[in-house]
């Protein structure tokens with residue numbers, strides 16, 4: 383707690399609105415890193431690939447971090463990347479991954495999560511386990527296409543120009559092209575080999591993002607079948623059929639096997655799950 387207070391007091395001097403998220407820090411990158419280390423904290427790159435504020439959204443390698451390149455404790459994938467995409471960058475093979483980007487407001491808790499096989503209940507030890515990667519059974523996260531920055535897209539007119547570089551939209555000619563994470567990773571990729579020992583990444587989509595799963599239907603499901611996790615992973619098709627029509631049951635079954643079709647997200651807009659009859 384003391385360390386957190388010390389860090390907050392440092393931030394208070396360097397940030398205009400420390401109570402808001404993603405604020406500009408008026409201090410050298412390396413100074414902030416040193417401060418975290420001095421106080422016994424961990425260094426991680428949050429939503430590492432997203433444009434504008436993500437580390438790999440702007441820079442091309444860990445080497446750009448200079449002396450700190452070996453000190454990054456973890457990389458948080460962000461919603462528009464998964465481990466398979468991120469591992470196409472060889473620099474990242476030794477770096478632990480985290481999912482759970484922005485899963486901190488109450489409706490979003492556990493929209494991404496790690497499955498860990500442990501009896502440890504102490505947060506410090508738990509974090510060590512996460513960083514060692516050894517007891518992580520799986521990553522459960524968004525299919526990258528559902529993320530807000532997956533595909534390169536024009537912010538103004540919505541055009542998706544494929545592999546186009548730069549900021550100018552070839553259709554409306556405005557400087558409004560937002561480079562997608564998929565293009566960005568393709569550009570940085572220097573290996574097709576995946577590292578050994580990385581836990582598998584399974585797609586996990588919150589129920590409210592499925593078409594046809596409005597608040598009323600969800601309430602009926604929670605009341606009769608249990609938690610969202612139970613419904614997504616464990617409830618039998620026969621049980622689901624007691625409360626849902628065939629198409630909705632099929633949606634949940636496809637969610638389990640990763641077979642839902644997705645309209646890609648981009649330029650700050652989430653992707654969408656396609657209806658089964660679309």
Ligand SMILES: [Zn+2]
Nearest residue numbers: 536539551554
């Ligand atoms: Zn445009």
